[in-house]
Amino acid sequence: MxxxxxxxxxxxxxxxxxxxxxxxxxxxxxxxxxxxxxxxxxxxxxxxxxxxxxxxxxxxxxxxxxxxxxxxxxxxxxxxxxxxxxxxxxxxxxxxxxxxxxxxxxxxxxxxxxxxxxxxxxxxxxxxxxxxxxxxGTRFGNAFSEFGSKRAVDFETRFTDAGDHVVVNGRKFYSSGALLAHLVPIVALDDEGRAWYAIAQRDAPGLTVIDDWSSFGQRTTLSGTVLLDNVKVPKTHLVPGYKGYEVPTADGAIFQIIQVAVDTGIAQAAIDETVDFVRTKSRAWVDSGVENAWDDPYTIQAVGDLTLRLHAAQALLEKAGYAIDRAVLNPTADTVAEAQIATAEAKVLSTEIAIAATNKLFELAGTRSTLAEHNLDRHWRNARTHTLHDPVRWKYSILGKFFLNGEKPPLHAWS
Structure with missing residues (x-):
């Protein structure tokens, strides 16, 4: 399409x-x-x-x-x-x-x-x-990604120069936060194919946000289709985003580390829900020989394993944060690569623990945990949806190329 x-x-x-x-x-x-x-x-x-x-x-x-x-x-x-x-x-x-x-x-x-x-x-x-x-307190939303393009980096939205302002035309999707934003940064290309952030007023004439987000997870991220019909943006609000990827900067790692943090948060919520349910509602298994579900040795082992893996992801998340700090203060090819690699490592573990913890919740808590009144499936739905924002399988590629062949990661918003 x-x-x-x-x-x-x-x-x-x-x-x-x-x-x-x-x-x-x-x-x-x-x-x-x-x-x-x-x-x-x-x-x-x-x-x-x-x-x-x-x-x-x-x-x-x-x-x-x-x-x-x-x-x-x-x-x-x-x-x-x-x-x-x-x-x-x-x-x-x-x-x-x-x-x-x-x-x-x-x-x-x-x-x-x-x-x-x-x-x-x-x-x-x-x-x-x-x-x-x-x-x-002004909130930026976003109008970055486009629906139906061959790759995430392919944009059809463009702007034309009109003196003290530019005029933007296009269509966007996956626009988290746009519904209730105050300003909407729009990724739009100039005549040379360079990507800028054209930051428009949310109520600018020609800027339409439609509430059509229908994903089974992350259901209230205020996303939807954004239509741009001759939207005027003053040049004071035209930010040359492309410059952040022409040379090594921490911009890509910053976008990524926030993704990681959402996933470790989901994992933390799932583990907390598991512990609470097992201790207040779950029954001990008939063959376990124990009176309480929280004394089940297999449940104890599983919760310990999940928590350990979450702590590992959180440790890498913190490490990545400090690496980004260094890259922001001194952006070189080496400091930026260090930040990207640490963030990619954290992304791998955060994805794995988010999926594992939200899935294991039901196994450990038992059948009662699937009842609609608890809505615990929202954690799995949120984890499965959010971890799809960029494919973690390509993080392994980044890591392998770097550690095996010394190849630095590419410079873009997904790396």
Whole structure:
């Protein structure tokens, strides 16, 4: 299917833009506060997470609380008034939020990735303008990927120069966060085929977001089709994203590490649900010789194994975060490759443990855990859906080429 054949009959279901919060967002002061704020929010987000998934309820209040908390500006550089926390801390924040509700954790991914890209490729004047927006609590959505193209890097969306602004035309899909965003970064090509982020107002004339996301997992990531019909974007908001991949930068690893953190969060949630169910609802097996399900030796071994593998993934996630910190401060071919490799390793383990933990939950908790009233299958559905964002089998290729032949990973948003 080509982009010109995408069905847009549901355009009448276009979702109107929402007003921005009237109060300025909080600004986090340091890494410790970022973690503490994330844990406080997660305590609230988890309460209705199963219901939001079951009924596909948009997390409107939760998203406002998330962005107003200051956690959406934690990678704004200190030179522009931001916290500039470690990427190890940023990853932990996303993991904590994702353990409570992985859809909410994913919504922040592209926002934080675009903030990182602005730091890498924008001039100081543009950085000052856009970082000020982020510090106020402005949320970036995204309109990156396109439906039906041969490869993820193939874009048909383009813009034309119109003096002090550009005009964007195209269609997008997989647009996490776009429904409730304040600004929508659009990946669009110029006349030379270079990819830019054209950051449009969510309510810009010609920008239509349709609520047609129908995946069985990550059901409330506020994604959907984005239609772009002569959308005007001021050149002040035209970010040369392509520059982040012309030379070694940490931009790709940053997009990837946030993906990893969502998956370790899902795994953590699944293990927590397993432990709670086994200790409160499961029955001991007839041949086990024990009175309580939590004394079953096979269950004990399995929970120990799952937790060990999660801790291994989390350790690599933290290692990758610190490697990204070094690559951001000193972007060389070697530091960037180090960050990419560490992140790829973490991606492999996070995918494996997310799938394993969400599957093992039912084996250990028993038949009762499959009842609709618990909605525990959301963890498997979320893990299976989210881990498909980029194929982990290609991470093994990156690792093997690097460790066997010294070949550095490619420079793009999936590496």
């Amino acid at each position: 080509t982009l010109s054949q995408v069905n847009t009959e549901n355009a009448v279901q276009a979702v109107p833009a929402i007003p921005r919060p009237t109060a300025p967002a909080h600004v986090i002061k340091d890494d410790a506060e970022a973690i503490a704020v994330a844990r406080g929010l997660a305590t609230e987000f988890v309460k209705e997470s199963a219901k939001r998934d079951r009924e596909r309820i948009w997390p409107v209040a939760e998203l406002d609380a998330f962005s107003q908390s200051g956690l959406w500006s934690i990678n704004v550089p200190k030179a522009f008034g931001g916290p500039e926390v470690s990427y190890a801390t940023l990853a932990k924040v996303i993991e904590i939020i994702s353990a409570a509700d992985s859809s909410i954790g994913q919504i922040a991914q592209n926002h934080l990735g675009v903030v990182a890209a602005i730091r890498t490729v924008s001039d100081p004047e543009q950085q000052k303008l856009l970082f000020a927006e982020v510090l106020k």
